[in-house]
Amino acid sequence: MTSTTTTAGDDHAVARRLADSAGEVLLGLRAARTDLEGAELKDAGDRASQEHLAAALADVRPDDAVLSEEAKDVGDRASATRVWIIDPLDGTREFSERPREDWAVHVALWQDGDLVAGAVARPAMGATLATDAPPALPERPGGPGAPVRLAVSRSRPPAFVTALAERLGAELVPMGSAGVKAMSILDGAADAYVHAGGQYEWDSAAPVVVARAAGLHTSRIDGSPLTYNREDPLLPDLLICRPELADFLLDAIADTHATA
Numbered sequence: 104m105t106s107t108t109t110t111a112g113d114d115h116a117v118a119r120r121l122a123d124s125a126g127e128v129l130l131g132l133r134a135a136r137t138d139l140e141g142a143e144l145k146d147a148g149d150r151a152s153q154e155h156l157a158a159a160l161a162d163v164r165p166d167d168a169v170l171s172e173e174a175k176d177v178g179d180r181a182s183a184t185r186v187w188i189i190d191p192l193d194g195t196r197e198f199s200e201r202p203r204e205d206w207a208v209h210v211a212l213w214q215d216g217d218l219v220a221g222a223v224a225r226p227a228m229g230a231t232l233a234t235d236a237p238p239a240l241p242e243r244p245g246g247p248g249a250p251v252r253l254a255v256s257r258s259r260p261p262a263f264v265t266a267l268a269e270r271l272g273a274e275l276v277p278m279g280s281a282g283v284k285a286m287s288i289l290d291g292a293a294d295a296y297v298h299a300g301g302q303y304e305w306d307s308a309a310p311v312v313v314a315r316a317a318g319l320h321t322s323r324i325d326g327s328p329l330t331y332n333r334e335d336p337l338l339p340d341l342l343i344c345r346p347e348l349a350d351f352l353l354d355a356i357a358d359t360h361a362t363a
């Protein structure tokens with residue numbers, strides 16, 4: 104683990120540093136353990152990143168609670184005032200498919216009712232985005248009239264997304280990892296990320312807080328707010344998109360559901 108002290112940096116900087124250092128652990132593991140593949144590589148990655156992040160958080164933020172995909176949800180996390188919501192390896196499948204780059208580390212902080220800081224590291228791409236320095240949203244290539252590009256899961260795209268894409272004349276951009284899909288909007292490679300059918304708070308917390316800091320729209324697919332640190336961490340659907348497309352996409356999603 105990288106050396107840290109309890110006073111080192113504000114929460115935004117801590118989120119970035121932890122996501123980056125966990126990414127280094129994962130890159131090192133993937134390079135060194137050429138004997139591992141498939142489920143063994145996935146498990147080794149989940150475990151190594153979880154151990155790193157748990158130790159780092161215990162060091163720099165010992166009084167805060169943690170909700171992680173890879174740790175038992177114990178104690179009174181849901182009634183805590185500060186909770187780090189982490190996914191040590193998002194896009195686990197893609198991590199195990201060398202040399203794919205579409206996997207991420209998610210580190211977010213929830214405080215007093217909402218997400219307040221976070222980072223999404225994309226270690227194999229060398230591209231971390233965080234709330235300490237949110238990027239400016241690039242122009243849409245082709246301008247406002249260009250077909251909408253929807254980032255979707257490459258392994259389990261929600262059934263309604265195909266119908267939605269047909270309704271919109273949109274292009275599907277399949278890739279792994281919720282964080283990679285959300286950040287692809289900030290890279291200018293997609294215009295929206297639509298998901299439904301299952302996911303958990305750790306899959307979307309860091310992507311959502313970084314997306315919001317950069318001015319993107321974030322909501323459930325019915326337009327209601329995404330809320331975090333609930334007793335049950337199931338958070339099965341979301342829409343993250345360029346702000347000027349939000350009403351258009353929410354209407355189209357509602358129409359698609361109405362006619363399904």
Ligand SMILES: Nc1ncnc2c1ncn2[C@@H]1O[C@H](COP(=O)(O)O)[C@@H](OP(=O)(O)O)[C@H]1O
Pocket residue numbers: 172190192193194195196255256257258259278279280281299300301302303306
């Ligand atoms: N229907 C579903 N139910 C539960 N989790 C889902 C899901 N669809 C996607 N996810 C989770 O969302 C993340 C991104 O998935 P995808 O790449 O398919 O879009 C993955 O996280 P993990 O890799 O952390 O498990 C995946 O497990």
Ligand SMILES: [Mg+2]
Pocket residue numbers: 172190192193194281305306
């Ligand atoms: Mg995940």
